[in-house]
Amino acid sequence: MNMGVGVNHVLKPFNYEEIIAVMSIFTRPVLQINLDNLVANYKKLREIASPAVAAAVVKDNAYGLGAEMVAETLYNKADCRNFFVAHAVEGERIAPLAPAAKIFVLQGIGDDSLALFEKYKLIPVIASPEMLQFWKEHEIKGIKPVIQVETGLNRLGFRLEDLEKLNAGELNMFSFVLSHLACADEKDHFMNQHQLDNFNFIRQQYFPKLPATLSASDGAFLGADFCCDMVRLGAAMYGINTAPYRLNQMQNIITVKAPVLQIANLPKGDFVGYSATYRAATNRRIAIVSIGYGDGLPRSLSNVGKVFFNVCGKWNEARIIGRVSMDNVICDVTCIDNLQVGDWGYLVFDEYTLDEIARDAGTISYEVLSRLGKNPRFVREILPAK
Amino acid sequence: MNMGVGVNHVLKPFNYEEIIAVMSIFTRPVLQINLDNLVANYKKLREIASPAVAAAVVKDNAYGLGAEMVAETLYNKADCRNFFVAHAVEGERIAPLAPAAKIFVLQGIGDDSLALFEKYKLIPVIASPEMLQFWKEHEIKGIKPVIQVETGLNRLGFRLEDLEKLNAGELNMFSFVLSHLACADEKDHFMNQHQLDNFNFIRQQYFPKLPATLSASDGAFLGADFCCDMVRLGAAMYGINTAPYRLNQMQNIITVKAPVLQIANLPKGDFVGYSATYRAATNRRIAIVSIGYGDGLPRSLSNVGKVFFNVCGKWNEARIIGRVSMDNVICDVTCIDNLQVGDWGYLVFDEYTLDEIARDAGTISYEVLSRLGKNPRFVREILPAK
Structure with missing residues (x-):
């Protein structure tokens, strides 16, 4: 023994x-x-995506690892100032640890979470006409939401037919326009260019002056066109190879x-x-x-x-x-x-x-x-x- | 909307x-x-297994549902007095809520958990000669461990060759003999009788006076021979059909x-x-x-x-x-x-x-x-x- x-x-x-x-x-x-490797991964990705802003995705409890610990580390050791969570209750956990950061909430806002948005100045990602209506009825002063638009994933986001119905005032309510790639882990997948084209069309047509974010960490490897003004770093930061067509550049x-x-x-x-x-x-x-x-x-x-x-x-x-x-x-x-x-x-x-x-x-x-x-x-x- | x-x-x-x-x-x-259905399931299973004692398995945080809540409910609403957990840290969580209950720890005891066993009077299930040796070096007064024996699952448990080496003093250290069935969700699987025969042989040969537990909730449906002195109710109590050869008798x-x-x-x-x-x-x-x-x-x-x-x-x-x-x-x-x-x-x-x-x-x-x-x-x- x-x-x-x-x-x-x-x-x-x-x-x-x-x-x-x-x-x-x-x-x-x-x-x-290994938080040291986490920080190294974040910094390397930030360099790859530069000059785009490098936001960190800490939803799902930082992919299970502990949202507080991960957010606090990136905030203090790597000066990360933009975080994405899925739900407001996740934003609540990290907000006190990253006081000067912007925290974006991907699943958006509802009756449930209004108080949390107000208290922690969380920024909702608004993905449907219904949620926009809800926002207009409950608008929180000092917060400019993000609009999510659909470019090919067919998940959350305003469709073209929804965007056409927005008036000038509504189109000006937002601070960022966001979409999400379906196949960015396959470098040559036709969907990548297809979604980028759709995204650029929507930007030009509806949000010509708005900063934009299209890519998660897989998209960050596809080049500057895909990085836009901000990338949302998740999986690769946690060591996952989101560009499996080549050897992993990230550390476990x-x-x-x-x-x-x-x-x-x-x-x-x-x-x-x-x-x-x-x-x-x-x-x-x-x-x-x-x-x-x-x-x-x-x-x-x-x-x-x-x-x-x-x-x-x-x-x-x-x-x-x-x-x-x-x-x-x-x-x-x-x-x-x-x-x-x-x-x-x-x-x-x-x-x-x-x-x-x-x-x-x-x-x-x-x-x-x-x-x-x-x-x-x-x-x-x-x-x-x- | x-x-x-x-x-x-x-x-x-x-x-x-x-x-x-x-x-x-x-x-x-x-x-x-639905804790009402949980209690109903437990009581129905207890009836099926009677006169065997009906222990409740609350390992893995009560299969994810919340060990404290489940243990407290079964203790107070159904007079359950025997609980099984996998790790001592799980026993620690429920011990204060079930003060008169016996709590058995399936993964056994190590240097890590000694203090918890002592503090909460947890009962280790000892499954290997090495762990028995450890127990003898760290024996806790007032606790009689359970011995797990291998009958066909080929997981944790003393093999025949291990049992042969135990002396009379060692054979008398235990309060219960335990084994576990591999195929009890298939009523007519040859392994069921095979394991029961092995278990009975070991009991007669080495532990003729010791109470015994062989079955989890799937085995409880196989009849009195399989229920022995105690059944360990887990999955079926949580509503899972552990006897899928017939309609589920449990409530969701x-x-x-x-x-x-x-x-x-x-x-x-x-x-x-x-x-x-x-x-x-x-x-x-x-x-x-x-x-x-x-x-x-x-x-x-x-x-x-x-x-x-x-x-x-x-x-x-x-x-x-x-x-x-x-x-x-x-x-x-x-x-x-x-x-x-x-x-x-x-x-x-x-x-x-x-x-x-x-x-x-x-x-x-x-x-x-x-x-x-x-x-x-x-x-x-x-x-x-x-």
Whole structure:
């Protein structure tokens, strides 16, 4: 037994958010967040998008990582002064930490959130004639909303037929015109130019003097035309490769690991996990690792995903066998010598990033990140930004 | 525009956890939890499993719904006195609310959690020789742990080769012997009898006098042999059909709904959503609904899932088109007359339960429930137990 091994792993590179972590990493999974890399990613993207303003997207609790922590870091360590959230309740969380920043609310405004908009001077993104009507009935002094226009994604936004009905006074109510790209992660997708053309047409026709924002972090890689006056940096800032047609230029910011609770022999002919979806064709050796879909690990990694172990300084790869269960995964460690109870299995790290685990899970990195961060059972270890 | 419609929907059946909910349900999704049905499910399962003791499984934050609320309700309204959690930190949350209850910790004990076990008198489930060794070195007076034995799932648990090495003193350290079924949701699966035989052999051989627990809520439907002295009720209590070979005997306990933010025309030939995975072959009408994978809706519902709308007392079904995005889904409402901005789209309700949405998403209800409950952006509405 070697329950102590893990402790050293943990103590080395990280400062602790929770004091309990010092002696505690034997049954709970661990989520490490590298804020230094987050800031580096933000700065690199800002350079790429320059001279466009670099706004940070911290919706969905900063893709699960903690909106307060991320917003405060970008505000203080990188002078970010523009943030996007989805809901006003998310703006409420970060407003006190970024007092001089503009906070834009993508899902807009309703009866529910009026008070929050007023209190924190949040800026609604208005995407439909109905919401514009609502805004006119409840206008908040000193706030100029953003108008979202539809250019091809067919999600939220004013359609041409809606814009035609706006009068001069309404067209002058806004501080920004916004749209969103559908296929910006594919450099040569016809939709990119198509949406840019639509956006430019709408700008010229209806908002010739208004600053504009079209691109999220995938669009930022498509060139200055797409960056307009402001880019909205989300996924790439969190380390995701939003330009998958070339090697990732971003740094990984999260590590997910979990302790080995048990190592056991799996005799030939035995089954593994729920519904007995794996059967050992030969004698195997298995490790039970203390993380499951309850911790945000996609269950679609069943019989497909990988767990990595660093034994004596050498990385080893083990395949998940059987179904991922709520609190555990089982993996085949037959070929890994010297693995011990208490060692760490890595689910996400610099060499197997969110993009890779998402591909193996049959989804996108955004969804994996958004899930992982929401698990309250993680011991969270934060490497602060310098 | 009809942003007020939703309010009536919300006010009718539910009391409010958050006062803000009264005027707030226009941009945020809503999660309703029916604790009355939870208690009814628990009592029905207890009857089915009787005379076995009915323990409640509240791990993973009570499958996402809120461990404190669920444990307190079962403790006070249904006299539940035995709870299972995965991690000691989960036990810590419920212990003060269920002072006379036994709380079993399935992932066991480590250096991390020793203090919590001591403080709250939590009972570790010990699943490996290494953890037993750890326990012997750190034994807490007044606590008799549970031993988990492996019978066919090949997850956590003492193997026969491990049991053979235990001496008489070690065999007498425990208060309960526990195992877990792999295929209990399939009534006639060969693994059920196989695991029961293995369990009975181990009990006779090593723990002839010890009370035993083998079944979770799926096993509870397999008969008295499988119920032993205690069943561990989880999924079925939360309304999931763990006996899918017959109609669900449980009541649905959750409703998930989100407001329509916009209704728009989708012209023939237009694409919808990220990566343009849906193209309109004919003119359509679409609704944008304010919920996405950031709220726990599986992204695998892209182009597959359903949203339901109650218009003028009649339920309508709409198909999700394009990809589910982080904050929104788009659905085809061409055939739904009189739908308005502000109306509610239902993602989970009594007629389209967790089991159905999970099937459409290509996963199990457990995973869907575990994800949905973790979204902090939901307005949570709780129907208390009588």
